[in-house]
Amino acid sequence: MKNQNALAIGLMTFAMFLGAGNIIFPPFLGLEAGTQYIPAMLGFLVTAVGLPALTLIVFGRLSDSAQLTKALPQPIAIAFWVLLFTAVGPAFAMPRAVTVAYEMGIKPFVSGDYLMSFSLIFVAATLFLAFQRGKLVDYIGKFITPLLVFMLAALAIAAFITPLGPLSAPTLSYQNKAVASGLIQGYMTMDAIAAVGFGWIIIKAIRDQGCDSSQGIFTATLKVTLVYALLMSACYLAMAYVGATSASVAEGATNGGELLTRYVAEVFGPLGQFLLAGIIILACLTTTVGLTNACAEYYQQTFRSPFAVTATIVAILTAVIANFGLDQILAISLPAILILCPVAIALVLTALFLPTTKRNSAAYVTIVMISLVLGGLDALSILGLIPEALSTLLLQYVPLFEAHASWFLPVFAAISVCKLLNRNSKTSAAFYQKAASTE
Numbered sequence: 234m235k236n237q238n239a240l241a242i243g244l245m246t247f248a249m250f251l252g253a254g255n256i257i258f259p260p261f262l263g264l265e266a267g268t269q270y271i272p273a274m275l276g277f278l279v280t281a282v283g284l285p286a287l288t289l290i291v292f293g294r295l296s297d298s299a300q301l302t303k304a305l306p307q308p309i310a311i312a313f314w315v316l317l318f319t320a321v322g323p324a325f326a327m328p329r330a331v332t333v334a335y336e337m338g339i340k341p342f343v344s345g346d347y348l349m350s351f352s353l354i355f356v357a358a359t360l361f362l363a364f365q366r367g368k369l370v371d372y373i374g375k376f377i378t379p380l381l382v383f384m385l386a387a388l389a390i391a392a393f394i395t396p397l398g399p400l401s402a403p404t405l406s407y408q409n410k411a412v413a414s415g416l417i418q419g420y421m422t423m424d425a426i427a428a429v430g431f432g433w434i435i436i437k438a439i440r441d442q443g444c445d446s447s448q449g450i451f452t453a454t455l456k457v458t459l460v461y462a463l464l465m466s467a468c469y470l471a472m473a474y475v476g477a478t479s480a481s482v483a484e485g486a487t488n489g490g491e492l493l494t495r496y497v498a499e500v501f502g503p504l505g506q507f508l509l510a511g512i513i514i515l516a517c518l519t520t521t522v523g524l525t526n527a528c529a530e531y532y533q534q535t536f537r538s539p540f541a542v543t544a545t546i547v548a549i550l551t552a553v554i555a556n557f558g559l560d561q562i563l564a565i566s567l568p569a570i571l572i573l574c575p576v577a578i579a580l581v582l583t584a585l586f587l588p589t590t591k592r593n594s595a596a597y598v599t600i601v602m603i604s605l606v607l608g609g610l611d612a613l614s615i616l617g618l619i620p621e622a623l624s625t626l627l628l629q630y631v632p633l634f635e636a637h638a639s640w641f642l643p644v645f646a647a648i649s650v651c652k653l654l655n656r657n658s659k660t661s662a663a664f665y666q667k668a669a670s671t672e
Contacts, residue, residue: 250285524547610627
């Protein structure tokens with residue numbers, strides 16, 4: 234695949250990942266990290282960018298997104314994908330993108346409530362772009378993303394050339410454990426689970442450019458991932474620096490969106506709000522387009538469901554939930570997201586070390602169950618549903634429980650054991666085969 238095509242797909246990938254949360258979350262992290270900005274961001278980038286990048290690379294090596302769950306029994310594999318695409322699609326991420334785009338992109342300029350009208354227009358635009366399957370790389374990768382990067386660059390350049398002030402003092406959690414705190418915050422972005430969903434689109438986009446061989450797809454995926462990782466890292470670093478130098482306007486701010494709004498008003502004046510509105514709306518739009526395509530691609534490939542039908546259903550559900558039931562849906566879907574994320578990462582790590590064949594079915598099922606149980610424990614902790622006495626006990630005796638990653642070491646240990654057993658099995662088979670041939 235030509236380098237310019239890889240660049241276009243990489244730009245599309247960056248735009249799909251770049252939701253409103255990726256823009257408004259880093260400024261508040263930067264504000265809290267302050268003078269510990271660099272070590273905090275090093276930790277943050279390892280998990281916030283490294284995990285999604287690793288996921289994309291694994292998909293490139295597999296050459297087909299469906300291969301990730303091939304070793305699992307079919308009912309478990311289907312349940313995983315359906316739950317994942319429901320959670321990151323119409324049940325959580327997409328309605329949130331619509332409401333955030335409205336709250337930050339439209340509401341500051343109007344006096345009435347136009348959420349319903351906006352959501353209908355927004356999902357219509359989403360469907361229009363989603364239906365341009367063969368031109369998705371052109372529309373997003375070659376046109377929308379450069380505009381988005383240009384607007385983000387305006388914020389970044391202003392922050393580095395004329396910062397509002399010096400780096401602020403770090404909060405307690407960043408004073409002595411800046412890297413660890415950054416690692417935890419990066420993991421909590423949960424972009425790794427989005428990478429599992431977007432894998433369907435990215436691999437298809439690479440195939441559409443004429444890459445059919447496994448090596449060609451893997452090489453192209455490496456190039457695409459590099460573009461995504463560089464741009465996303467630059468975005469995170471710039472937005473966090475904005476927050477780290479904005480203490481003068483941060484008093485009373487409770488989130489990154491509020492902090493960023495104050496920053497653009499201070500630096501760019503009245504035009505700042507329009508700049509921020511454009512960034513947020515474009516970022517949310519590219520995310521909803523990507524998620525719509527991912528959902529429809531999966532249902533088309535797995536259940537032979539017409540792409541247009543699935544995409545339309547996803548869009549309609551998104552508009553309805555964004556208007557009438559987001560709070561209730563969040564209460565139901567957030568635990569699912571928190572549990573699915575470690576399961577998805579565990580599958581990616583397993584696929585990195587073990588072939589995704591039915592021969593390894595027992596290993597994959599075991600690892601999924603470990604990540605499911607311990608990921609559920611972490612989810613309960615994040616949601617504050619574990620009694621204080623039990624939480625104190627778990628903090629003392631369960632490694633990484635404080636980082637909401639108690640599943641990681643057991644999963645890694647299980648992968649190591651399965652890898653060792655797999656190697657011994659191959660060695661034994663080769664020995665008996667050699668012995669039989671000499672008789």
